Amino acid sequence: MLNSQRNAPNILITGTPGVGKSLMSRMLSEKTDLKWVDVSKLATENACLDEFDEEYQCRVLDEEKLLNGMENLMNEGGKIVDYHSAELFPERWFDIVFVLRTDNTILYDRLKERGYCGKKLEDNIDCEIFQTILEEAKESYREEIVHELMSNSLEQLADNVLVICQWVEQWKIDNQQN
Ligand code: DAT
DSSP states (O other): OTTTTOSSOOEEEEOSTTSSHHHHHHHHHHHSSOEEEEHHHHHHHTTOEEEEETTTTEEEEOHHHHHHHHHHHHHHOOEEEEESOSSSSOGGGOSEEEEEEOOHHHHHHHHHHTTOOHHHHHHHHHHHHTTHHHHHHHHHSOGGGEEEEEOSSHHHHHHHHHHHHHHHHHHHHHTOOO
């Protein structure tokens, strides 16, 4: 059993930057007893970032150090992991995976507002057009646990949060430890 150690589920929220992972993770952590793990923030706090990559304008991630630092947290269960890649983590960590999707024009505006421009902006829009993270997720986890969710509007966000909250409650009923 993948989740035999856990008394609450672990959820991965993934997708291209700007699709709304942080906002959804924060809302979920407020509405459930699950804890939000912002992987980019964790990587910075735990000194898992190495030298600066000029092409991608960001620092290179020390993946092994990051994953080792997350292992105990994930084994506890009850975590909402928010990260813009799906292939980094061990499959056994997650009970369900949500890939957030946003229409290109809406995503473009959100990333512009965030100050992205040039190659960084183009690469992220391409990432969404080519469904890169969705494909990654389907290759990294059992397809039946990977779900695509549209996140264009706040209405969609609220609906998605509601459905996930219901799923968490059902998971707890189905996985009660006697
Ligand atoms: P991510 O964590 O995926 O990079 P975010 O949560 O920071 O994205 O959201 C990016 C911006 O878009 C932020 O200003 C909040 C807004 N946003 C997120 N989800 C949204 C939604 N479903 N509808 C409208 N705006 C949304």
